[in-house]
Amino acid sequence: MMKQRATFRVNFFFLCIIQFLCSNSFAQELSSWNDGPTKRAIIQFVKDVTTEGSDKFVPVADRIATFDNDGTLWAEKPLIEGLFMFFRAKQMAEKKPALKNVQPYKAILTGDKAFLEKMTQNDLLKLFVETHSNITASDFKNDVETFFEAAKNSKGTSMQQLTYQPQLELLQFLRSNGFKTFICTGGDVDFVRVISEKYYGIPPEQVVGTTSKYVYKDSAGINGVYRLPGISSFNDQKEKPVNIQKYIGKRPILACGNEGGAGDVYMLRFSQGNSYPSLQLIVNHDDQGREYYYQEKDNKSLNWAKKYNWTVISIKNDWSKVYPD
Amino acid sequence: MMKQRATFRVNFFFLCIIQFLCSNSFAQELSSWNDGPTKRAIIQFVKDVTTEGSDKFVPVADRIATFDNDGTLWAEKPLIEGLFMFFRAKQMAEKKPALKNVQPYKAILTGDKAFLEKMTQNDLLKLFVETHSNITASDFKNDVETFFEAAKNSKGTSMQQLTYQPQLELLQFLRSNGFKTFICTGGDVDFVRVISEKYYGIPPEQVVGTTSKYVYKDSAGINGVYRLPGISSFNDQKEKPVNIQKYIGKRPILACGNEGGAGDVYMLRFSQGNSYPSLQLIVNHDDQGREYYYQEKDNKSLNWAKKYNWTVISIKNDWSKVYPD
Numbered sequence: 001m002m003k004q005r006a007t008f009r010v011n012f013f014f015l016c017i018i019q020f021l022c023s024n025s026f027a028q029e030l031s032s033w034n035d036g037p038t039k040r041a042i043i044q045f046v047k048d049v050t051t052e053g054s055d056k057f058v059p060v061a062d063r064i065a066t067f068d069n070d071g072t073l074w075a076e077k078p079l080i081e082g083l084f085m086f087f088r089a090k091q092m093a094e095k096k097p098a099l100k101n102v103q104p105y106k107a108i109l110t111g112d113k114a115f116l117e118k119m120t121q122n123d124l125l126k127l128f129v130e131t132h133s134n135i136t137a138s139d140f141k142n143d144v145e146t147f148f149e150a151a152k153n154s155k156g157t158s159m160q161q162l163t164y165q166p167q168l169e170l171l172q173f174l175r176s177n178g179f180k181t182f183i184c185t186g187g188d189v190d191f192v193r194v195i196s197e198k199y200y201g202i203p204p205e206q207v208v209g210t211t212s213k214y215v216y217k218d219s220a221g222i223n224g225v226y227r228l229p230g231i232s233s234f235n236d237q238k239e240k241p242v243n244i245q246k247y248i249g250k251r252p253i254l255a256c257g258n259e260g261g262a263g264d265v266y267m268l269r270f271s272q273g274n275s276y277p278s279l280q281l282i283v284n285h286d287d288q289g290r291e292y293y294y295q296e297k298d299n300k301s302l303n304w305a306k307k308y309n310w311t312v313i314s315i316k317n318d319w320s321k322v323y324p325d
Numbered sequence: 326m327m328k329q330r331a332t333f334r335v336n337f338f339f340l341c342i343i344q345f346l347c348s349n350s351f352a353q354e355l356s357s358w359n360d361g362p363t364k365r366a367i368i369q370f371v372k373d374v375t376t377e378g379s380d381k382f383v384p385v386a387d388r389i390a391t392f393d394n395d396g397t398l399w400a401e402k403p404l405i406e407g408l409f410m411f412f413r414a415k416q417m418a419e420k421k422p423a424l425k426n427v428q429p430y431k432a433i434l435t436g437d438k439a440f441l442e443k444m445t446q447n448d449l450l451k452l453f454v455e456t457h458s459n460i461t462a463s464d465f466k467n468d469v470e471t472f473f474e475a476a477k478n479s480k481g482t483s484m485q486q487l488t489y490q491p492q493l494e495l496l497q498f499l500r501s502n503g504f505k506t507f508i509c510t511g512g513d514v515d516f517v518r519v520i521s522e523k524y525y526g527i528p529p530e531q532v533v534g535t536t537s538k539y540v541y542k543d544s545a546g547i548n549g550v551y552r553l554p555g556i557s558s559f560n561d562q563k564e565k566p567v568n569i570q571k572y573i574g575k576r577p578i579l580a581c582g583n584e585g586g587a588g589d590v591y592m593l594r595f596s597q598g599n600s601y602p603s604l605q606l607i608v609n610h611d612d613q614g615r616e617y618y619y620q621e622k623d624n625k626s627l628n629w630a631k632k633y634n635w636t637v638i639s640i641k642n643d644w645s646k647v648y649p650d
Contacts, residue, residue, distance in 0.1 A: 061522065
């Protein structure tokens with residue numbers, strides 16, 4: 001009798017473990033999402049692809065999810081990598097004082113807003129390349145780490161507080177259901193990799209992004225990859241599916257981007273071409289009070305969402321909370 | 326008393342699980358490796374980097390291992406991707422019969438060895454590009470799958486039987502000690518990805534390789550990545566560290582290549598620049614009886630191994646068995 005009880009106890013213990021391991025903990029994990037069609041669509045999709053025997057079942061190895069970063073996982077106003085660009089520019093001028101008299105370094109150092117606001121796309125791209133090159137990948141990583149340790153936006157908020165709480169929950173929810181989560185960002189890959197694990201639980205090797213031209217050097221005290229001036233791949237628009245093919249080699253069954261610059265529409269289309277069931281999500285910046293309100297002039301992302309039956313995430317309606325505490 | 330026994334049983338059960346999970350099962354996992362300095366160096370290294378509190382300890386997230394493929398994980402004579410090139414050439418000639426009168430397609434179809442042996446590096450590169458392009462990534466993947474299902478070498482051996490048994494054990498040994506294993510190959514990334522999981526237990530997204538030029542198309546019945554004629558990156562020599570930086574973003578603490586074409590020496594040097602302890606391995610093809618005997622004319626790989634203190638794997642002396650049963 002006693003022996004039976006002990007066996008029962010062990011079995012019960014086993015059952016608890018199994019239940020814990022198998023628990024999909026649907027719904028309660030997405031606590032910052034309001035109940036509504038968006039949350040329900042996400043939960044239904046995850047339920048479908050994880051239910052063995054269902055005709056919508058997707059094997060774990062193919063549960064690939066790709067997320068844009070700026071405007072999708074964290075706020076993009078101001079563009080955080082833009083702040084880093086200014087940080088690096090100041091640092092470069094410290095090391096090479098002659099730069100202090102050269103624009104736009106002078107304007108950055110003196111806070112000359114009038115000048116900075118007039119900078120064109122080309123001026124910004126030139127500054128991007130200058131501040132992201134002529135440095136080893138290791139030193140660049142150190143600089144990015146220093147930036148994130150100190151950086152605050154104009155309201156005194158750290159960068160980590162600009163991530164979206166509901167998306168952090170979504171990433172975790174997907175992973176606890178066997179998904180492998182990737183970032184597919186227009187940001188520099190070496191920039192985003194510094195915080196991907198800490199902010200999002202995504203290891204650096206699961207970040208696909210814009211890449212600099214690199215060269216490997218093994219001489220004169222350097223044994224490492226050196227960042228040359230110039231961009232090897234700007235991971236935006238149609239380059240996103242191209243780089244997903246190169247880096248991951250599988251179509252995502254879930255792809256999430258945001259409206260604002262229409263940079264994610266092809267990643268979502270690529271996902272939609274999957275032979276497995278797939279879900280496309282697009283964040284709509286429609287909440288002036290808690291985040292921002294901005295729309296594309298031609299409304300391309302939202303028009304395509306309608307045309308191709310993507311799920312639009314309304315920050316205003318779908319998120320009960322925007323930022324982490 | 327009975328209650329105590331039940332508790333004891335549960336605790337014992339726990340202990341067994343913990344012991345099982347923590348078991349490093351050193352040595353016995355590498356059963357196709359002969360005892361000797363090479364095997365001992367590998368085991369010592371893994372012990373060092375996994376022993377918490379040791380000054381050589383490396384956190385799991387940084388236990389990155391990269392392996393070349395041809396000549397390192399499977400035999401490279403004949404080059405398996407070369408067989409695929411001929412397979413594709415025949416297939417292309419079936420679809421477009423005019424090719425049957427064009428060289429080298431004609432020679433491939435008729436088995437004209439004299440012609441084929443005279444092909445230059447440039448001829449082969451041209452054929453490589455022709456047989457690897459003008460096709461969607463999905464169709465290419467299907468063709469590679471078909472190739473591997475049917476392919477046998479001249480001795481009637483399937484391609485999977487050309488993998489090296491000791492290396493399969495080494496990959497598994499590393500993974501069971503928290504390593505993330507990657508392939509870093511000169512082969513086409515989409516080619517190697519088809520068999521990486523089945524042959525080596527390495528998921529496709531952990532393969533870094535040579536990449537074609539790609540373009541994303543979403544029109545005329547295609548929604549996918551299309552392979553254009555031309556190579557975007559030939560993952561050999563100094564391009565290996567460059568692509569490891571792009572795809573993984575971390576230096577490997579263990580890198581393994583082979584002598585034969587000196588294609589891996591920079592990957593090993595890059596690994597050696599790690600701030601963590603690291604191990605470099607180079608396979609020496611010194612076993613004419615069981616595998617092959619070939620050496621580089623200038624002996625670069627083995628000279629560098631000596632100069633930089635890399636561990637040389639002698640197929641003849643270090644492996645008790647070369648191929649799987």
